[in-house]
Amino acid sequence: MxxxxxxxxxxxxxxxxxxxxxxxxxxxxxxxxxxxxxxxxxxxxxxxxxxxxxxxxxxxxxxxxxxxxxxxxxxxxxxxxxxxxxxxxxxxxxxxxxxxxxxxxxxxxxxxxxxxxxxxxxxxxxxxxxxxxxxxxxxxxxxxxxxxxxxxxxxxxxxxxxxxxxxLDVAAAAAERRRIAHDVHDAIGHGLTVVLLNLVGARQVLDRDPAAAAEALDRAERVGRDSLRSVRAIVGLLRDPAESGGAQPPAPGAADIEALVRDAAEAGLPVRTELVGDLGSVDTYTGLAAFRIVQEAVSNVRHHAPGAEAVVRIVRRPDHLAVSVRNGAPPRTPAPPRTPGPPRTAGPAGRSGGTGLDGMRQRVDALGGTVSAGPDGDGWLVEASLPMRRTGVEVPG
Known part of the structure; x- marks a missing residue:
């Protein structure tokens, strides 16, 4: 005005x-x-x-x-x-x-x-x-x-x-589009990864263990529905609040990381968590950033190091939240012959057109934290330090 x-x-x-x-x-x-x-x-x-x-x-x-x-x-x-x-x-x-x-x-x-x-x-x-x-x-x-x-x-x-x-208005609109693109990438990418893991597991045990196959299909359905709800919440940000038709579901936070990793483990990914401190009191913005970082890192382990063991470690400090996701080397299996071509990116969240690592950095930079990703021995390590806030505001994620 x-x-x-x-x-x-x-x-x-x-x-x-x-x-x-x-x-x-x-x-x-x-x-x-x-x-x-x-x-x-x-x-x-x-x-x-x-x-x-x-x-x-x-x-x-x-x-x-x-x-x-x-x-x-x-x-x-x-x-x-x-x-x-x-x-x-x-x-x-x-x-x-x-x-x-x-x-x-x-x-x-x-x-x-x-x-x-x-x-x-x-x-x-x-x-x-x-x-x-x-x-x-x-x-x-x-x-x-x-x-x-x-x-x-x-x-x-x-x-x-x-x-x-x-x-500034144009730049803000572009930044908002990038943020929504990262959110959609995180929600859909991880959800599809878990769904595919469960579908592959169900197909492999369908003949000898129908009950296990049915359980895997149930998990795939649940994860797919959760991902769909997340996408709907993200798309709801583009609508006028008066047309939203009701309250948006709460954004995932630090307390939801354990369930996130459990879903991936049940789908066949060898991943476990190490949680230190009360994650339920982490503010919304920091918790959402931590959740998305873990979500992206776990999904990248599945894509870039299939079968590798991974450890998600979350430590609640008085002034910041320490997040790390480390995976080892994937198990050695005979590689099928393939047509020579450019080598695949060695680590997760490569820069070949993806939004994973860039999305992590943008989220952490917005909070004033730090993030790093790179080789660690025979595996890959993603580390982030997210400053804690005194109060949090619920935002859709």
């Missing part, structure tokens, strides 16, 4: 309405201090013509304003003995200085307006008595020119601030 007000003052109000209203007030001052005649009325109508056009949102060049806004008031001053018409000329000076469309027209207007009282005194020949009027009107011309210059500077500042705000 404030930005809209700045736009209005800098564009339409400042040059399209305020100046014409001031010109009308100056013309009324002339009528109040001078005898009204048909000639005076007609001349002032001509002097008010550019201001009327501006009030009607018609573009007027600088030279018509200089000619009609200064020249005609000068004629009124001499022909009808109406010094108050100089205020109309001062107004033209202020407008030309504020718009800055023509330096030459601005200079002519300033010199012409300052010369009007000098010429009037020279014609009357009463310099000793009238020189204070020259000083007053000359000073007024200088002040109006300075005011126009200040207004011009403010208009440029408003334009620069508006442009900067527009760029």
């Amino acid at each position: 404030e930005q809209t007000g700045l736009r209005a003052w800098g564009d339409s109000f400042g040059t399209g309405l305020a100046f014409p209203l001031a010109a009308l007030a100056a013309a009324l001052l002339v009528f109040l201090t001078t005898g009204i005649t048909v000639g005076l009325v007609g001349t002032l109508v001509v002097a008010l013509l550019p201001w009327a056009l501006l009030a009607g949102q018609v573009r007027v060049g600088p030279w018509p304003v200089a000619a009609l806004g200064v020249g005609v008031p000068a004629l009124v001053t001499f022909w009808y003995d109406a010094p108050g018409a100089v205020f109309l000329a001062m107004l033209a000076v202020a407008w030309l200085a504020a718009t800055g469309r023509s330096w030459a027209a601005e200079t002519v207007a300033v010199v012409g307006t300052a010369a009007i009282p000098v010429a009037l005194v020279a014609v009357d020949g009463e310099w000793r008595e009238d020189y204070p009027a020259v000083v007053f009107f000359g000073t007024g011309t200088l002040f109006t020119w300075l005011i126009g210059r200040v207004l011009r500077r403010e208009r440029r500042l408003v334009a620069a601030l508006t442009e900067a705000q527009d760029r």
Whole structure:
């Protein structure tokens, strides 16, 4: 709303309405201090013509304003003995200085307006008595020119601030799109990984152990439904709150990491957890970031080191949450012959077009923490330190 007000003052109000209203007030001052005649009325109508056009949102060049806004008031001053018409000329000076469309027209207007009282005194020949009027009107011309210059500077500042705000809006929208893309990647990527593990396990034991196969299919269905709910919650962020149709499900947190790892273990991934401290009191933002980091790291172990044992360690410190996910080397199996090609990324969350490691870093950077990922002996290690917050706000994840 404030930005809209700045736009209005800098564009339409400042040059399209305020100046014409001031010109009308100056013309009324002339009528109040001078005898009204048909000639005076007609001349002032001509002097008010550019201001009327501006009030009607018609573009007027600088030279018509200089000619009609200064020249005609000068004629009124001499022909009808109406010094108050100089205020109309001062107004033209202020407008030309504020718009800055023509330096030459601005200079002519300033010199012409300052010369009007000098010429009037020279014609009357009463310099000793009238020189204070020259000083007053000359000073007024200088002040109006300075005011126009200040207004011009403010208009440029408003334009620069508006442009900067527009760029910030675009950057914020892009960042929000990236964040939602990372959320969708985390939710769908891990969910599909666990679902596929359960489906593979069910297929392998379907003939000899139908009960185990049915249990694996049940887990796949449950994980798939959970992932679908997460995606719906993320997509719900793009909707208007009034159209959401109810409250969004709570975001996963640090306390949900154990269940996350248990689902992966039940699906056949050799992973275990080491939890130290009360994770239930971790604030929402930190807990969500920790959950997504573990979710992404565990999913990457399945993709990049299938069959490798992994350990998820979460330590609740007084001022931060330490998260680490380490996996060993995958079991050695005879590699089938394959067509030569570029080698696959050695570690999880590679940079080959993926969003895993980049998503982790963006989440941790937003909280002011640190994250690292790289080789660790014969395996891979992801470590993150997330600062704790005193209070948390529920956000959909």
